[in-house]
Amino acid sequence: MQRNPYVPIPVDVAKIVTEVTTKDIKTFRLTFVNKEDEEQFKYLPGQFAELSIFGKGESPIGIASSPTQQGYIEFTVQKAGVVTSELHSIEEGTRMGVRGPLGNTWPIEYLEGKNIVVVGGGFAFTTLRSLIHYMLYEENRSKFGNITVVYGAREPGLLIYKEELALWEKRDDINLNVTVDKGDATWKGREGFVPAVCKDVAPSSENAVAVICGPPVMIRFTLPEFFNLGFSKENIYTSLEMRMKCGIGKCGRCNVGSKYVCKDGPVFSLAELDQLTKEY
Amino acid sequence: METRIIKKENLAGIVKKLSEDMLVYAPVQEEDNVLFKVLEKGMEPLIEFDNAKNAPKNFFFPQTETMMRYLKGERGEELTDVPEEMQEAVLFGVRPCDARSFVLLDNVFNDSKYRDPYYAERREKTTIVSFACVEPPYTTCFCTSVDGHPFSTEGIDISLVDLGDEFLAEFLTPKGESLLVRLGELPKADEASMSKKEALSGEAADKIKSKVPGRSIKPWLDENFEHPFWDTIHQSCLACGTCTYLCPTCHCFDITDEIKKEEGKRIRSWDSCMYWLFTMETSGHNPRPSQKERWRQRLMHKFKYFVDNFDAIACVGCGRCVMYCPVNIDIRKIVQDISKL
Amino acid sequence: MENIENKLREEAKKLLTEKKVDALVGYEEGTLPFQASPCIITEPEEADKLVWNAFCSVNLAKYVHDIIHRHRESQMRVKPEDRTKKIVGIVARGCTTRSIAIHLQEKQYDRDEVVIIGVPCTGYIAKKKLSKAVKGKEVIECTIEGDSVTAVTSEGSIKIPLKEVLSDSCLSCRYNNPVISDLMIGDAAPPMDPEKEYEDVDAFEALSEEERWAYFTKEMDKCIRCYACRNTCPSCYCKQCFVEQNQPRWVGVGVDQTDTQVFQIMRIFHQVGRCVDCGSCIEVCPMGVDLRKFLKKLDKDGFELFTHRAGESLDSPPPLSAYSLTGDKDDFIFEP
Numbered sequence: 001m002q003r004n005p006y007v008p009i010p011v012d013v014a015k016i017v018t019e020v021t022t023k024d025i026k027t028f029r030l031t032f033v034n035k036e037d038e039e040q041f042k043y044l045p046g047q048f049a050e051l052s053i054f055g056k057g058e059s060p061i062g063i064a065s066s067p068t069q070q071g072y073i074e075f076t077v078q079k080a081g082v083v084t085s086e087l088h089s090i091e092e093g094t095r096m097g098v099r100g101p102l103g104n105t106w107p108i109e110y111l112e113g114k115n116i117v118v119v120g121g122g123f124a125f126t127t128l129r130s131l132i133h134y135m136l137y138e139e140n141r142s143k144f145g146n147i148t149v150v151y152g153a154r155e156p157g158l159l160i161y162k163e164e165l166a167l168w169e170k171r172d173d174i175n176l177n178v179t180v181d182k183g184d185a186t187w188k189g190r191e192g193f194v195p196a197v198c199k200d201v202a203p204s205s206e207n208a209v210a211v212i213c214g215p216p217v218m219i220r221f222t223l224p225e226f227f228n229l230g231f232s233k234e235n236i237y238t239s240l241e242m243r244m245k246c247g248i249g250k251c252g253r254c255n256v257g258s259k260y261v262c263k264d265g266p267v268f269s270l271a272e273l274d275q276l277t278k279e280y
Numbered sequence: 281m282e283t284r285i286i287k288k289e290n291l292a293g294i295v296k297k298l299s300e301d302m303l304v305y306a307p308v309q310e311e312d313n314v315l316f317k318v319l320e321k322g323m324e325p326l327i328e329f330d331n332a333k334n335a336p337k338n339f340f341f342p343q344t345e346t347m348m349r350y351l352k353g354e355r356g357e358e359l360t361d362v363p364e365e366m367q368e369a370v371l372f373g374v375r376p377c378d379a380r381s382f383v384l385l386d387n388v389f390n391d392s393k394y395r396d397p398y399y400a401e402r403r404e405k406t407t408i409v410s411f412a413c414v415e416p417p418y419t420t421c422f423c424t425s426v427d428g429h430p431f432s433t434e435g436i437d438i439s440l441v442d443l444g445d446e447f448l449a450e451f452l453t454p455k456g457e458s459l460l461v462r463l464g465e466l467p468k469a470d471e472a473s474m475s476k477k478e479a480l481s482g483e484a485a486d487k488i489k490s491k492v493p494g495r496s497i498k499p500w501l502d503e504n505f506e507h508p509f510w511d512t513i514h515q516s517c518l519a520c521g522t523c524t525y526l527c528p529t530c531h532c533f534d535i536t537d538e539i540k541k542e543e544g545k546r547i548r549s550w551d552s553c554m555y556w557l558f559t560m561e562t563s564g565h566n567p568r569p570s571q572k573e574r575w576r577q578r579l580m581h582k583f584k585y586f587v588d589n590f591d592a593i594a595c596v597g598c599g600r601c602v603m604y605c606p607v608n609i610d611i612r613k614i615v616q617d618i619s620k621l
Numbered sequence: 622m623e624n625i626e627n628k629l630r631e632e633a634k635k636l637l638t639e640k641k642v643d644a645l646v647g648y649e650e651g652t653l654p655f656q657a658s659p660c661i662i663t664e665p666e667e668a669d670k671l672v673w674n675a676f677c678s679v680n681l682a683k684y685v686h687d688i689i690h691r692h693r694e695s696q697m698r699v700k701p702e703d704r705t706k707k708i709v710g711i712v713a714r715g716c717t718t719r720s721i722a723i724h725l726q727e728k729q730y731d732r733d734e735v736v737i738i739g740v741p742c743t744g745y746i747a748k749k750k751l752s753k754a755v756k757g758k759e760v761i762e763c764t765i766e767g768d769s770v771t772a773v774t775s776e777g778s779i780k781i782p783l784k785e786v787l788s789d790s791c792l793s794c795r796y797n798n799p800v801i802s803d804l805m806i807g808d809a810a811p812p813m814d815p816e817k818e819y820e821d822v823d824a825f826e827a828l829s830e831e832e833r834w835a836y837f838t839k840e841m842d843k844c845i846r847c848y849a850c851r852n853t854c855p856s857c858y859c860k861q862c863f864v865e866q867n868q869p870r871w872v873g874v875g876v877d878q879t880d881t882q883v884f885q886i887m888r889i890f891h892q893v894g895r896c897v898d899c900g901s902c903i904e905v906c907p908m909g910v911d912l913r914k915f916l917k918k919l920d921k922d923g924f925e926l927f928t929h930r931a932g933e934s935l936d937s938p939p940p941l942s943a944y945s946l947t948g949d950k951d952d953f954i955f956e957p
């Protein structure tokens with residue numbers, strides 16, 4: 001018998017990190033209550049899960065950790081409505097639920113053997129972080145070519161995963177470019193918008209794939225830079241967000257053309273998006 | 281295939297008797313409405329009726345159902361119960377169009393990757409008994425335009441054909457045959473009854489006058505997601521979703537949580553692409569900002585997306601949306617208009 | 622009737638040609654034999670499809686409200702000095718004009734944004750009563766001649782007195798001629814039976830509390846929460862209805878009995894002094910829920926307490942939204 005896909009897997013909140021100065025983005029580390037559940041929860045970067053709080057509901061959230069980080073899964077959540085507000089009010093030790101993994105993944109197999117350019121804006125850096133962790137993992141690193149990352153936020157206090165950024169900064173097998181729209185007194189890094197930084201960093205499109213996530217405006221201005229650099233639509237990937245409920249292609253909510261973003265996505269190449277109706 | 285003859289005056293009684301030891305869902309008269317309902321003790325189903333206002337899909341996919349229950353525990357709410365078990369049941373008095381809707385819905389709720397246990401359980405445990413449409417009940421019926429037929433047996437376990445004073449009962453599936461023992465002694469049908477049925481079947485199809493080019497608009501839909509035509513159909517739409525709530529093939533739903541005192545439940549309830557909140561995103565962005573996009577979605581889903589995914593039109597031609605739309609927006613006319621573009 | 626229809630088309634054409642209106646809301650022939658469907662036209666040629674007959678049922682004022690509000694929203698993206706008004710014409714019978722009066726009183730749009738083509742009204746046919754008259758069979762053909770209606774079903778043709786199938790709201794209508802208009806078509810219609818207005822309510826009031834509750838419960842149990850009643854009602858124009866709010870969530874999403882009752886009670890209570898008894902909510906309800914009794918009860922109370930009738934003129938705002946420093950009996954804090 002298949003397991004009931006609507007029943008959440010019990011997890012405990014092991015750790016909560018407040019990521020930003022405005023305090024409305026937190027990362028939750030969840031550990032599985034049952035060992036079997038942990039073994040069954042096989043995922044790859046790019047997938048999402050429904051976080052469940054009984055009494056409040058569920059929210060689809062991208063998995064921010066990488067399968068190479070064992071023993072837990074992580075989610076970075078912005079406070080928005082009913083469920084996410086409740087999440088923001090809970091404490092470590094709380095029991096909650098997770099349903100997943102859901103959706104498709106970043107095209108890991110396709111990415112292997114290529115140079116990878118990762119572009120993220122704001123807090124939409126979550127599944128990209130998963131991907132970076134995955135690629136930097138010792139046993140995986142050799143499968144990928146150069147890794148270039150451009151990550152931006154409005155101001156320094158809004159950058160998420162600051163400790164990891166600092167660690168990656170020190171490594172020489174990843175070219176990390178962190179930027180803020182506007183710095184402050186303590187900021188020593190880059191200033192400037194993501195599209196401009198991409199132009200400046202100018203990653204080669206030779207044998208390369210770009211993976212881009214961020215607010216719609218950022219994406220709109222970043223894409224032309226990548227076309228200029230010679231990236232084809234087949235070699236640019238992004239992840240869609242739609243309102244979702246079931247996450248398994250039944251409730252009809254995330255229907256775009258003949259596809260369901262929850263089941264057939266959320267990851268699409270620009271070439272695939274061109275085939276879809278513009279209803280996302 | 282087993283066949284039997286049931287005297288007309290006996291049928292309601294047989295079903296009533298069945299309902300004493302199993303769950304029977306059947307059409308009954310409720311004030312001005314004919315509705316599918318669970319037959320309670322002593323109730324008899326309607327034998328002569330047109331069709332029910334609510335679609336029989338409600339039995340497999342009710343407007344609201346509990347998916348799981350939970351209680352306050354020490355560290356948070358804890359799951360206590362997942363009501364997915366289901367008893368044997370009979371769904372009686374289904375029209376062939378509505379029976380086809382189950383076959384369509386199976387594609388959605390029982391796909392290879394994710395089986396929806398609530399729907400699938402009920403579906404597996406339920407025997408479907410239909411009335412062939414010897415007299416198609418409404419002028420708005422258009423099953424023959426969407427791959428159906430007034431004598432279609434798709435999705436049916438036992439088909440009843442009105443031969444005048446008696447019904448021919450055909451036990452089409454093993455599930456149907458296994459019900460045979462519970463119906464009491466019934467005479468076998470003879471050749472004459474069978475050939476009478478064949479004749480009636482042909483006549484019935486001819487009686488369906490409403491014609492809709494269901495399949496042939498697909499190429500137009502493929503090409504014309506953007507087209508001024510879409511501005512013309514939704515103008516008077518009230519966004520009430522009646523067309524989707526009463527539709528046998530619509531399957532969109534919402535999942536919400538409810539707590540009363542200590543006890544909570546997660547429920548699913550019908551939702552509709554005709555509602556503005558259906559696709560409203562947290563950012564305030566709505567990919568379907570007006571009724572125009574919502575109507576286009578409804579039509580596209582039925583006549584294109586479903587065809588792309590399952591090679592079937594997600595409309596069985598029952599005519600409910602045509603009859604009960606409060607402002608008479610008629611899907612038949614829309615499809616006809618598209619075919620003329 | 623035909624005369625009115627011709628005149629109506631003429632006037633509509635003129636308004637559109639002279640660009641006195643940008644859009645016009647009226648009725649067109651439906652695809653079912655007993656339905657006229659609301660339509661919104663923008664081109665003079667389209668005026669010829671307008672109809673006026675006893676099948677024209679739903680109150681069109683809601684469309685005016687929505688068209689103007691959608692337009693205003695779209696204007697938010699335009700520089701203030703370039704913003705335009707959208708003028709909407711409407712074919713309006715008595716109750717429709719009262720709904721417009723309520724919109725105007727409640728400042729939903731300005732008087733110059735709407736052009737009212739007033740039409741006298743002798744009542745519309747209630748679909749549910751027609752269906753009952755033919756014992757639930759499908760009506761295949763339906764014609765009206767003078768005071769009788771001929772309905773054809775698969776079982777033959779029946780002649781029904783028109784009065785038997787007119788909407789209950791129409792039978793006791795007090796304002797079957799427009800209360801405000803920019804132009805009038807046809808002669809004033811003869812009065813209906815307004816003294817019978819509260820007959821139903823009186824009978825209902827005479828029941829015991831248990832009987833009344835039982836009736837209410839029975840009616841509400843039919844409801845499938847499609848909200849067609851709310852969506853067609855000109856007085857239900859909240860941008861987001863409380864039933865759809867989720868922070869906090871006032872009522873559940875499912876068909877829980879109490880949730881449905883709460884929805885209906887709240888909606889009905891919001892109609893005090895604002896329900897014009899157009900009967901649209903009853904007409905559009907796919908399940909045949911009797912909402913009128915409850916609406917009329919509150920309407921009656923509103924009249925007895927405040928001698929106010931909804932939308933009867935532009936000078937009498939709904940009693941629960943008006944405050945007069947000297948006139949109010951109670952002393953309370955007024956928050957606008």
Ligand SMILES: Cc1cc2nc3c(=O)[nH]c(=O)nc-3n(C[C@H](O)[C@H](O)[C@H](O)COP(=O)(O)OP(=O)(O)OC[C@H]3O[C@@H](n4cnc5c(N)ncnc54)[C@H](O)[C@@H]3O)c2cc1C
Nearest residue numbers: 059060061062076077078081082083084242562865866867
């Ligand atoms: C694939 C995917 C991945 C995602 N990944 C992340 C992630 O990594 N991190 C993250 O923070 N977010 C992510 N999101 C977004 C996240 O799912 C939403 O922010 C979240 O679901 C909001 O849920 P909520 O219950 O807190 O808000 P809700 O209470 O559902 O409301 C949020 C908003 O929805 C609207 N709304 C919904 N229902 C109603 C109603 N009944 N009445 C009024 N308004 C309503 C309102 O605009 C409201 O502000 C992702 C979304 C998807 C689809």
Ligand code: SF4
Nearest residue numbers: 527595596598599601
């Ligand atoms: S779309 Fe209309 S006619 Fe087709 S199955 Fe649904 S309710 Fe019936």
Ligand code: SF4
Nearest residue numbers: 517518520521523605
């Ligand atoms: S039933 Fe009619 S008015 Fe209601 S949503 Fe459907 S098309 Fe619109």
Ligand code: SF4
Nearest residue numbers: 844845847848850906
């Ligand atoms: S129109 Fe009828 S069924 Fe729909 S919400 Fe109103 S009362 Fe309920």
Ligand code: SF4
Nearest residue numbers: 854896897899900902
């Ligand atoms: S409540 Fe019903 S009768 Fe009253 S104004 Fe609204 S739609 Fe008309």
Ligand code: FES
Nearest residue numbers: 245247251252262
């Ligand atoms: S979220 Fe239900 S179909 Fe995608």
